[in-house]
Amino acid sequence: MGLDSVELVISIEDKFGIRIDDSEAEKIYTVQDFADIVFSRIAKNPTDKCLSQIVFYKIRKALKNLTLTERVIRPDMKISELFSQSELKEKWSQLRTEVGLELPDLVALDFNPELGSHVKILGIKTIKRTTPVSKGTLRQLVDWTISLNRDKLINIEKISSKYEVERIICGITEDRIGVPISEIELHHSFTNDLGID
Known part of the structure; x- marks a missing residue:
């Protein structure tokens, strides 16, 4: 170790x-x-309290407010299905404010998928770029959000x-x-x- x-x-x-x-x-x-x-x-x-469900509903409500859509928002839906690449930065900031929780930071590949997944130095593929957050699903976004806001959302004394x-x-x-x-x-x-x- x-x-x-x-x-x-x-x-x-x-x-x-x-x-x-x-x-x-x-x-x-x-x-x-x-x-x-x-x-x-x-x-x-252990209880049946479902933190992921609570956070999903909170995110879904915020998404409906931001996108003004009546379409069904499901946990397996990709984030990229909700926001176009051109509106992603602005809508992500609004979503963060609307939800009132820290969200994962967007990365360069979220805005420019043409970058490629690796950085080459002297023609050798060396550094893997961070995976785009927008390629994740809402289920993953819920998990990430709970992890980032663990102190706010999870009472350590009552796991x-x-x-x-x-x-x-x-x-x-x-x-x-x-x-x-x-x-x-x-x-x-x-x-x-x-x-x-």
Whole structure:
């Protein structure tokens, strides 16, 4: 385990008020592994409260206000289906204000898909550009939004589901290692996919 991994474990231990043995920490490979261990330690009274549904309805209401559309807005709908590329920057800012929550930052590829997904240096493909947020679905936007606003939306003293633990861990991972929230998935390996040593 490298120093970045140790700092991430300590941050999550502090957030949840738990301790994870070194031997157990060495078995954590993915974001989901981490969420499973944390939830097993803190689960007391899981409920059917659905935070993702609450946030989806809030985002859907804001989208309807912004787009003035009567079309059905579904969780599997791509963000790019709601806003044209030319209006994306302005509408994204308005959506952030309307929802009253932090949203993922848009990236260069959201505005210019012709950039290509990699940056070449001396003709060698080296740096992968950040995936466009607008290519994500509303379901993903809900997950990202909850992770970014975890302190505002999730009461750490009353965790009601593993989903809430997953969102907190994704948010802390984004804060600690600097990978955009839109690129952190539960199946990602901390070392191979997210680049933590």
